[in-house]
Amino acid sequence: MVAKFLNSEVFRFLVVGVANTLNYYVLYLLFNYVFHINYLTAHITAFIISMIGSFYLNSYYTYRSRPSLSKFLKFPLTYVVNIAISTVSIYILVDLLEINETVSPLIATLIAIPFTFVISKKILKT
Template sequence: MFFYNAQFWRFVIVGVINTSNYYVLFLFLHNIVHFHYMAAHIISFIISMVGSFYLNSYFTYKTKPTLKKFLQFPLTYLVNISVSSGAIYIFVVLLKINESISPILASVLAIPFTFIISKIILTKETN
């Protein structure tokens, strides 16, 4: 069960840090630079993913980051960005939820998927 797993809680801590970084960058790009909300979301997402790779490698899973893992890591976020982007669209367009709040709500939906996939990639032994 996730709640008794120390890795899961380290993942949650990294997730809070990463989501905070993502959200600050999103708000900056959307509200100050005036990027479209979806462009701000995708740019912020990609930048925060790099930080997430290193934090999860060193802190969550205590593994050495390698180029191979770095190149595979975006696969962990393929589901994440699909779920979160779809959810943002639904929240903003269909449910009329504020564009600045929707990314946080959408991020929560993708957490379990990202944990499982990142654990598989980052803890897999390299040849």
Template sequence: MFFLTAQFWRFVIVGFTNTGNYYVLFLFFNNIVPLHYMAAHIVSFLISMVGSFYLNSYFTYKIKPTLKKFLQFPLTYIVNITVSSTAIYIFVVLLKLDENISPLLASVLAIPFTFVISKLILTNE
């Protein structure tokens, strides 16, 4: 099972780090700039995705980042942004949860999907 591997737990550590970066950016764009919560989510997501690529390359999968993999890496986040954006919408609009907390809950839902897809793209496994 993939969740018992050291690689998966390194991915989780990177995920927590990246989620923290994303969340700080989200709060900045949502509350200080201010952007609409969904625009703040997308902008923060795109910025944090770059950091995630390098952290996952060096720390999680221990590979050398390449331009080709950097250009392919956003494909790993198509599922992530779809799952997280849908979840944020459901949490905020349908369940009436706080728009500042909903992105954290949505991020947790997307972790397993992102692990499997990023492993496929970055390591060809």
């Protein structure tokens, strides 16, 4: 049962998600703290950059499908919901709940993960 889970799409999606989240978070911190870019601008910029890496990792590793221009052009649609949920979440966490802007992007990412899995699977497995 454990071996089956470790080879499942859900597990591979989680592995890619962790790698992608680390990539996003490092970029977010770099833009926000090193380049002193506003936290929402840093969030959106890091999000877009990490989304490109996520496309290739999810195509090759998670869903074991071949990337194509058509899928690449559709893939950002999967993130429309993700970026909306994570952006609203980070705003609520930072501005309304006064949670530290260093931690809140991680919480916002966790909130958005289930939506991204469902939508990306539909696009990348076609």
